[in-house]
Amino acid sequence: MAVTALYVHVPFCAQKCRYCDFDSRSFAPCDLSAALDAYFEQLFARLDAFGKAGALDQIRTVYVGGGTPSLAGERLVELARRIRAWCAPVEFTCEANPESLTAELAAALAKVGVTRVSLGVQTLDNTELTAIGRIHDADRALAAIATVKTAGLDVSCDLMCGLPGQTAASWKRTLDGVLVAAPHHVSVYPLTLEEATPLYLMACRDESLEPDEDFQAACMDMARELLGAAGYHPYEVASYALDGHECAHNIAYWTGRGYLGLGRSAAGMLDAEDFDRLAGLFPGVSSRGDAHRVRLVQRDDDATAFEAEHLSQREAAAEDLMLACRMTRGVASDLLVRAARVIPADELAAACDRALELGLATWVPETFGVHGGPFTSADVVAGHVRARLAPTHLGWLDGNVLFELFWDLA
């Protein structure tokens, strides 16, 4: 199966947010420009290597994330142009932060074929923004949404709940404000304190900074209610979209499709066939042996070091089941039947039963109008009945239990 998704990582920020432990560096403005130039040169070279190897022929979705890609300005436009030279994606997302997304940049991106901008809004409360170390304010964020829309691009907003000082009222104001700005897509992430981040260290001294899980759950519920009422349907744990505006690139992650990672810390995933074809692009990675799936993370700027993980056929199947549980539609019967070829059917049915028993998931028939009697998990796994296993409200908020249940089958 050809690779259809491409992720590009831009690990630079004007200032690192206090909660973030992802790979990104901040530089003094004078050094930033040189660092970006050098980094993008390496991206371009790597891109060409991918292109020449034929790896990009079938790319349908591109996602440039960070870091803060918008910080790269004209270089980002050049990157998009060069990607377009190798493939014809139907969806092309760039992440951006409100303070560095100018109208010119948005227009230039639109011109070279970017289709979507994902904005790091986080909250519309200025005190909360300061508390997490963001350098934009609410007005700037709302203006950025308008700018992207004016440029004719789809816009998505990232929001966070459980921030220091956040209240139910302030969260509602953020949601209301975002709804007025009317983006096409919204992502809602509960804040997690990652070890060794500034916020984590602050929370070690001041417990009040630690996100309260009950509050986060209430925020997630409120988001689901308000966004739902405004026509945004939840299609994944954290993702809401107006009809037809789901992020195809993200869906690729959750549905076990292969993707390429470009840039430092970018992750890629290849099935056996693709890996064999493209192994030359990943020097130093040991042969896959009988692995069914290889996941690769680029460890340096110039793509000479990689971290590789080899998954057996069974592990890949368990991973697919686990990831499918993130989707609101859940695990399709096709996937269950496919998984049952490598995972003993009784174990698979038992995991489904356990999910039902704990109230984490429920069966939803896939074929309408067909009257069937009661059925068991074993019936679905055996392919006798077509139904998908969809997460319940509990399975959404306590998703880890559900994920674990299926990853345990590996």
Place this chain on the structure above:
Amino acid sequence: MYRSGKIVRMNTSIDISHIRNFSIVAHIDHGKSTISDRILELTHTVDERDMESQLLDTMDIERERGITIKSNAVRVSYDADDGETYQFNLIDTPGHVDFTYEVSRSLAACEGAVLVVDATQGVEAQTVSNATLAMNANLDIVPAINKIDLPSAHPDEVKTEIEDDLAIPADDAVCVSGKTGEGIHDLLESIVFLISPPKGDANAPLKALILDSYFDEYRGVVATVRIFDGSIKKGDTLRMMQAKGDFLVDGVGVKRPAETPVDALTVGEVGYVVTGLKDPEAVRVGDTLTWASNPCPEPLPGYREAKPMVYTGLFPIDNKDYENLRDALDKLHVNDPSLVWEPETSVALGFGFRVGFLGLLHMEVVKERLEREFNLDLIATSPSVDYHVYKTDGEMIDVRSPQDLPEATRIERIEEPYLKAKIICPPEYTGAVMQLAIEHRGITTDMIHLTSKSVEMRFDMPLAELILDFFDQLKSRTKGYASLDYEFNEYRPSELVKLDILLSGDEVDALSFIVHKDKAYGLARGLCDKLKEIIPRQLFEVPIQGAIGNKIIARSTVKARRKDVLAKCYGGDISRKRKLLEKQKEGKKRMKAIGSVEVPQEAFMAILKVDE
């Protein structure tokens, strides 16, 4: 001599007048271990490059915790200034109240003791109690004032204290530095001159004391012995006078500190005997060895069967490990004969054992060794003592586990073990100690001013109160100055009740606890609150209740977990996400599913963490 792993058999026969058997005793942190190490170094027992600090503490746990659990005896050759060569046997003793019996056996093997006193701290409570122990064992005492290299050292004042507080002639005191090695030579000379050589008759029938033993897979039980009369050589048939069994000696040797075979162990000497016995129970600390063909008439005095004081349930988290746990206990028992156990079944925890220990530290050490050395994951349940329960039908039963307590209507009365506890501490802490004793149902029976710096207080106290947190509390309320010693006194009637804990409405037998009725309410409340902290939030709400019989006396609730989901996924790095999941799962492995509730190991010991 032992050099870089090469073992040379040596002829060890030495005149009994050239033997010195001694131990080193000290208040905690006064430098006992560093002085032992220096002695080994200065006598070339250990090359400097092989020197690992605290050589005598061989178990990982001993080194990590800085405590000595097992007795250990090392032989050292010392070329004294008088031109003669002396044989020193340095006997290390355990330092915790749980191991008082082992200490008394070790001291019985010595003629002398080096009493280490910190030159900056002076005589402290444990110095007094250790000196008392040594003097009661009729040992010659060599005071060593340590850490004289420190600027704050005041050895002259410390000398006065030794004379005033301990009634030991200060002229005998040697000033040393374990750190720089200064004065260690003088200390060795003092050991030669101040400590008496052993007495005994090489030609009399064998009389030897077993100080310690351990199990070796190939050689069977290996016993550490001190010979009072006669001698032991390979091929002798020996008899254990208390355990009443004979064995053929497979070999004898000494530790230098590596095991070094010798031709014979003779009167006055300390060394090890390879018994070849495959039954760990056969050899007991404190037993007397003699020749089977020509036995001595009387065993050595002071033998006591090591009696467990505290009983806890030990259950494998994974029920499949039950047999492994039994094997592991068997193996540990070999060099820890005080360990006893019987099978126990719990509705909540499945199959396990009710294990008797000398005290809680002993329990912790055993549990840790079982987990580490045998790779087991265990749950220990709340500690209990041995209650005498008199039933209405006239029968008396021993109850060591709350589960075994009959219904209240069938109990006529319950008696619990009382101790005579002796606490020595500086006078300024007597109030705090008294208060602590009252909180633990203790009754003051006597109070003696030993010196201007130490008071001895005696209490009658239930053992059940002492095993919980008494020792830790005593240490913290007296800033470590108090020392505690206790012995069993008698059984006394008490108003005791069984406190049950219910999770989600179901009684969890492994969480039950026997407690005095006056303390039941407070404890129930404390326990419910503590369990609420320990038990993580689950998918559903978990009510926790404390009950006596059918009456609920305390409650708390673990709220349902509302959110547990990894929402953010950076650029498709799914491995990273999965690793987080696996980390969470690793944590869950250490938990036990009780019904549908995931309960962490420490919940079963929560009783020890309840602040009253």
